[in-house]
Amino acid sequence: MLVYSPKLEGYFYTPQSQKAEGIEKPFRVKLKILSVEDLAELQDMLVTRTASEVKNNYGSYFINACYKGIVEWENMEDQDGAPIKMVKSVSNGIAKESLNMVPYQMIEEIGTVIISVSENPKNISIFADK
Numbered sequence: 001m002l003v004y005s006p007k008l009e010g011y012f013y014t015p016q017s018q019k020a021e022g023i024e025k026p027f028r029v030k031l032k033i034l035s036v037e038d039l040a041e042l043q044d045m046l047v048t049r050t051a052s053e054v055k056n057n058y059g060s061y062f063i064n065a066c067y068k069g070i071v072e073w074e075n076m077e078d079q080d081g082a083p084i085k086m087v088k089s090v091s092n093g094i095a096k097e098s099l100n101m102v103p104y105q106m107i108e109e110i111g112t113v114i115i116s117v118s119e120n121p122k123n124i125s126i127f128a129d130k
Contacts (some may be wrong), residue, residue: 011128013113017108029110030072031088034118038068042115063099069114070094072102076101083105 010032018026025126034042042065070093076084087095100109113127 011117011124012074013110013127014129015109017106025075026088027073027075029070029074031069031110031114031117032071033121034065034114036067042068050106058108062108065111065114066099066102066107067093068119070099072109073098083129102108 010030011114012028012030014026014028018028042061043055045059046057046093048057068091070086071088073086073094076086078084084101089095102110117123117127
């Protein structure tokens with residue numbers, strides 16, 4: 001039997017490095033569950049085959065997962081403590097200039113969460129902020 005469950009509007013996720021003791025206002029992102037079309041597009045870009053090699057494109061995979069899956073952020077500040085608003089793309093996800101403010105290691109982590117929850121929505125109980 002296959003059971004369909006309507007998708008959530010989104011869920012908040014706090015990266016592991018932001019859960020450290022002493023961080024009063026941790027940076028966190030609101031993520032959405034990707035459509036099957038988005039997941040297929042990401043899978044298609046993951047591996048490139050040429051006549052002489054097979055190449056994994058994990059960097060592009062995680063970055064594009066973030067472009068598609070991050071819809072909002074909280075607690076991003078400039079060096080003077082002023083809040084920075086996330087710039088959105090025309091598709092209502094995070095824009096390039098905003099994603100470039102997030103450290104790459106965090107992008108890999110967030111991208112992994114987006115993919116994991118989109119492929120199996122039950123994983124939301126593991127990753128979503130309580």
